[in-house]
Amino acid sequence: MGQNMVQKVISSHLVSGRMNAGEEIAIKIDQTLTQDATGTMAYLQFEAMGIPRVKTELSVSYVDHNTLQTGFENADDHRFLQTIASKHGIFFSKPGNGICHQIHLERFGVPGKILLGSDSHTPTGGGIGMIAIGAGGLDVAVAMGGGPFYLNMPRVVLVRLTGRLRPWVSAKDIILELLRRLTVKGGVGKIFEYGGDGVGTLTVPERATITNMGAELGATTSVFPSDAMTRTFMSAQGRAKQWKRLGADVDAAYDETIDIDLSKLVPLVAQPHSPDNVVEIKSIEGLKVNQVAIGSCTNSSYKDMTTVAKILKGRKVHPETSLAISPGSKQVLNMIARSGALSDMLTAGVRVLETACGPCIGMGQAPASAAVTIRTYNRNFEGRSGTPDAKVYLLSPEAAAFSAIKGVITDPRKIGKPLRVAMPKRFVIDDSMIIPPSRHPEKVEVVRGPNIQPLPRKEPLGDQIAGTVILKVGDNITTDHIMPAGAKILPLRSNIPAIAEHVFERVDPEFAKRAKENNGGFIVGGSNYGQGSSREHAALAPMYLGIRAVITKSFARIHYANLVNFGILPLVFADEADYGQITEGDNITIKDIRAQIRSGAAIKASTASGKGLVLKHSLTPRQVEIILAGGLLNYTVQNNA
């Protein structure tokens, strides 16, 4: 029998394991990317491994998250990142050059290669036929050092697209439709491989919108075949030589199949506060909109921006609505400047922001109290915009632009005659903001400002763990709940003692204080705990506060791996009903923990009231050794010694 595309790429990179769904495999990583908010830690970790030069084919360090520079912290981070990149063989993309995923697609992505990135939206690269996976910074550091990446072989789901999108229905509606059907948990342990006749109707940036937001399904990644459309995109980027055709064999088998008839889709919107809370735009038409934001790694391509400009041309943004746009990259901004599209936007009354993540992660443009803000982004978690009671809706650039004119949410099908936005024959290519590594690394001094604090390390696991339940939370807790971002907290990413003060701040402002008073303890959660970002700070900062184990009904993939990497035990209830038996303030003791997790069987714990509690783990034998060593860094250093 033939192979699907995922099997082809993984088998050609397989270091160990067998490609049976659920079994642990190790794969060779060709390329890595980091962004500044996760990158500083990743490079400190890489440095701690003592490897002089990266061993990947290509590693790129982007600066796109912390670009506000309201104090010295972000600029210190940028300088550190630039110098350490230069010293260790890493390309450095300067602040202002754009969002990591957009630039990687434009300038570096290669079909059939495997990319590991310290950002959960790394799967954007699937739009150009890469297997692109998001991971914690430490996993990326190990990959830069030449180590393989470990994961459980996902189930492969064929998403069969047929037909063609109708006017004013866009790629965003395809992924919103999947979120509507499958929810934010629906993709856990799966890779979505797109196929069918409908694929050929979608350009690379449209495909990238879909693979980008596949992260919101909880999927390991999503991927499109590399076809004529991919070749057209790559040659317009001056990279035709790097193109190769790649797709599934005709007789390939899949673990599951989902059918989507593109011609039946309608404009959709995700309502607050979850990307899967999807309804038809039509059903909420007329809702007053205070703010509109167009951009982010999901929808900031040349095609998106040009479409928006064409809708705005000759019209004005509504007097009571603010419209902010952030083009995804310098290339995009430059091209809309040259074509005149930028001028059309300005004339319409747009606020133009830097080519960076910006409002998507609460870096500026926080909406007014209780405001309605509609965005082309990928996440609308509560408080993420920087305003705790703001209501964030997610939709297509077309719908966002038209609603900005109307001042109320409006179905984009009312815009009128369909638009045609052709892809450029040749993009404007100027890589001058991508700085190659030094040819004389011995001469490069790595500059660290006071914001770069040393990495906290953890001791190997003791024989027993005991402590208090510091916090109990419900289902679908995001990493934005655990370790908030935003303009005030993000600049502390390189300073764990300082950022640890903010853990769970929006859920319970006393969390950090209580954890310190109790010398750490346990967190109890519901299902899909830790969905969202790849930020390892959501594990590293709780580790610093002494959290020993997190006990839940289930975990999201990247956060689970991050907990293991930092030596925090991720455990689940053997009987989910026990979740109801535990309350905040309970004391839990797990004796003989080393032997218990090694034996692989159920783990016996006890509460102060004397009640027994049965827990389970799904650690692989390698992950057990990592936990015993006190985390991946200790484990890697031990094994390299």
Ligand code: MIC
């Ligand atoms: C996000 O979209 O949540 C982020 C900010 O890009 C994160 C990374 C981070 O927290 O630094 C992600 O998606 O991984």
Ligand code: SF4
């Ligand atoms: Fe940046 Fe937002 Fe994309 Fe995260 S989701 S990489 S914050 S643009």
